[in-house]
Amino acid sequence: MMVKPKHQRLILILLALVALLGAVLLAMWGLQDRAAYFVTPADIAAGKAAPDRAMRLGGMVVPGSLKRDADGLTVRFTVSDGKATAPVVFRGITPDLFKEGSGVVAEGRLDPAGLFVADNILAKHDERYMPPQMANQADAE
Incomplete structure (x- = not known):
C-alpha cells in the first residue's frame, strides 16, 4: 500500500x-527541582x-540581627x-x-520550623552606590 506524499508529510509533522x-x-520535569522561586519575608x-x-529570599538585613557563631x-x-x-x-x-542594613538575596530552603537555611548569599549594594572615583569626578563638575 502506497502512502500519498501529502499524507507522508502530515505524518512527519505530527511525529515531529x-x-x-x-x-x-522531559525538560520541565528535569528542571522542576532546580527552579528557585523568589520570595519575600511577607x-x-x-x-x-x-x-x-x-527558593531565593530577598530583602534587607535587619540592623542588630547579624550574629556569628563561635x-x-x-x-x-x-x-x-x-x-x-x-x-x-x-x-x-x-x-x-554583606553587612547589616544592606540588601541580600539568600538561596536555600525553608525548614519546617520556619527558619530559612541558606546555601548561598548574594549581597546587593545600594542602587545609589557610586565608586569613589566617580563620586569625586561628579563633585568636581
Missing part, C-alpha cells in the same frame, strides 16, 4: 510535534512559601522587606558587601 512535546515535558509569613523547596562560619541574621521578617542561617564565607 509529538517529539517536541515530549522533549519539552510571602513566608503568609504561608506562600513551601518548606523544603529551593565556629566563625555560621551566620544568623534576619531579613526584612518592610512588612515582615524572616530568620536566616548560613554556614560559609559571607560576601564582602
Whole structure:
C-alpha cells in the first residue's frame, strides 16, 4: 500500500510535534527541582512559601540581627522587606558587601520550623552606590 506524499508529510509533522512535546515535558520535569522561586519575608509569613523547596529570599538585613557563631562560619541574621521578617542561617564565607542594613538575596530552603537555611548569599549594594572615583569626578563638575 502506497502512502500519498501529502499524507507522508502530515505524518512527519505530527511525529515531529509529538517529539517536541515530549522533549519539552522531559525538560520541565528535569528542571522542576532546580527552579528557585523568589520570595519575600511577607510571602513566608503568609504561608506562600513551601518548606523544603529551593527558593531565593530577598530583602534587607535587619540592623542588630547579624550574629556569628563561635565556629566563625555560621551566620544568623534576619531579613526584612518592610512588612515582615524572616530568620536566616548560613554556614560559609559571607560576601564582602554583606553587612547589616544592606540588601541580600539568600538561596536555600525553608525548614519546617520556619527558619530559612541558606546555601548561598548574594549581597546587593545600594542602587545609589557610586565608586569613589566617580563620586569625586561628579563633585568636581
